[in-house]
Amino acid sequence: MSSNILFVFEGKRTEEKMVNSLGKYILKESPIIKCAYAGDIYQFYKKISIDEDLDTFNLVKERDSENLDRLKDYNRGDFAEIYFFFDYDGHSSLASKKDDDGNIIKPGDDKIAEILSFFDNETDKGKLYISYPMVEALRHIVDFKTFKELKVKCKGNYCPNKSKCKDIETCEKEPCYKDRVSKESIAHLCNINGYTHETWKNLIKAHLFKMNYIVNDTYEFPDGIESQLTIFTKQLDKYINKQCPKVCVLSAFPIFVYDYYGNEKTKCYVNRTIVSIETKSLLIREIIPSDINVLLSVYSQEENMKYISNGKYDWTIEELRKKYQKVNNSGYPQGYGIFAVVVDGEVIGEAGLFNSYEDDKVLELGYIINEKFWNKGYGTKICKALLDYGFNKLNLEKIVARMHPENIGSIRICEKLNFVKIDVTGAIYYQYEISGL
Structure with missing residues (x-):
């Protein structure tokens, strides 16, 4: 079955920016196709309420010409999972208890409870996530210390208690x-395109603490998954169904990450140190999705790969992606793995420390850089940086380097950096080792 994931947003711009940024650092495992419904949750509800057997994929696909174009090569079977991201939008006219003619209709909050129950399975109709009050909640942090108590009014001109409000003039003058x-x-936090690993770590942690506070009255990392319906019910009971209706500010995206990866993996991500090794002439950092095509071009050149393993140079992007996932999913949380090597903003290859010996205190060093950067001293600089990082940050006991006997450049680097050659019986490669102080 396909591993594609479909994300359907309420809006066309902000949500896609957020997920594109998130995808640089976290959502790397499966291809994500993104499109917008371009309507609020109550409009969405109206369509679904007419026909519960409605094909939600085709509903989204046929919504407008842009979606038709984006999804023209796909059908429902091409997606393993579908996720919807909408705003609470309690101020929407469609959230009112009355229609335009003044007739009593189903309140917006009842509609949300119903639609959350309907969209609760990502592998079937889809799973719905709600931001309170809107998608901008992700970055609405005045101070991380006070975020716990941040609430906002949520009903606007459609507040059910408007006639009894003693502060109606102030409410009506509130900025959007x-x-x-x-x-x-x-x-x-206002520049979504500038978000880094650290930014996302802090945002995910803050919103998960807030979710736990809303549901369990405890402002700390949650112990388990909370359903979107449970979160909404708590918002309703504690903040919305009051004389002055409010919501506790909460973003859907960190909660999705938590649900998708689970408690332990998410906790590990928000608590771990992101690897970034910077010297005067280069940067060694964790690989992000936009690096893959560049690294594939390195892997696709015979000259670059002639001393690497069996010399394979007909790699596919999927093979390379799986290689990085296999090494880095377990390695990055421990501080090692395969990293991108960047010079003057350009990715020139990869380098890393690998757990080849099932011993976290003994790692193997290796690198592959594009041929046009050979004989410029980068190999030595990369190895020096990784040795310093390995011994001084990871507290390694030993670092090993293995190489093809004809790889004269790497042999010279090992000798220059005081590695010791080790005789390995029957080996078809040379092995060098260096121990920490």
Whole structure:
């Protein structure tokens, strides 16, 4: 079965920016296809309520010409999972208890409870995630220390208690939520394209703490998954169904990450140190999805690969992606793995420390760089940087380097850096080792 994932957003811009940024660092395992419904959750509900057997994939695909174009080569069977991301939007006219003619209809909150129950399986109709009050909640952090208590009014002109409100003039003059977020949020959170590993770690941690606080009254990392319906019910009981309806500010995206990866893996991510080794002339950092095509071009040149393992150079992008996942999914949380080598902003190859011996204190060093960067000293600089990192940051006892006997350049580097050659009976490669102080 296909491993594709379909993300359906309420809007066309902000949500896609957020997921594109998130995909640089976290959502790397499966291809994600993104499109927008371009309508709020109540419009979505209206379509579903007419026909519960409606094919949600085709509903999204046929929504507009842009979706038809994006999804023209796909059908429902091409997606293992479908996720919907919508705003609470309690201020929407369709969330009112009355229609345009003043007739009593089903309240918006009842509609949300119903639609959350309907969209609760990503492998069937799809799974729905809600941001409170809107997608901008992700970056609405004035101060991480006070985020726990951040709540906002959520009903606007459709507040059911409007006639009894003693502060109606102030409520009506409140700025729109998007403007408020822009004015109040920590400055660097406003630039979604500039989010880093560290930014996402902090945001995921803050919103998961907040989710746990909403559901369990405890502001700490949650112990288990909470359903979207449970979160909504708690918002309803504690904040929405009050004289002045409010919601506790909460983003859907960190909760999706938590649900998708589970407790232990998410906890490991938010608590781990991101590997980034910087010297005067180069940067060794964790691989991000946009590096893969560049690294594939390195792997696809026979000259680059002639001393590597069996010399294979007909790699596919899927083979390379799986190689990185196999090594890095277990390695990165421990501080080692395969990293990208960057010079003046350009990825020139890869380098890393690998657990080839099932011993976290003995790692193997290796690198592959594009031929046009050979004989410029980068091999030595890469090895020096990794030796320093391995012994001083990871507290390794020994680092091993294995190479083809004709790889004169790497042999010279090992000799220059005081590696000791080790005789390995029957080996078709040379092995060098160096121990920590």
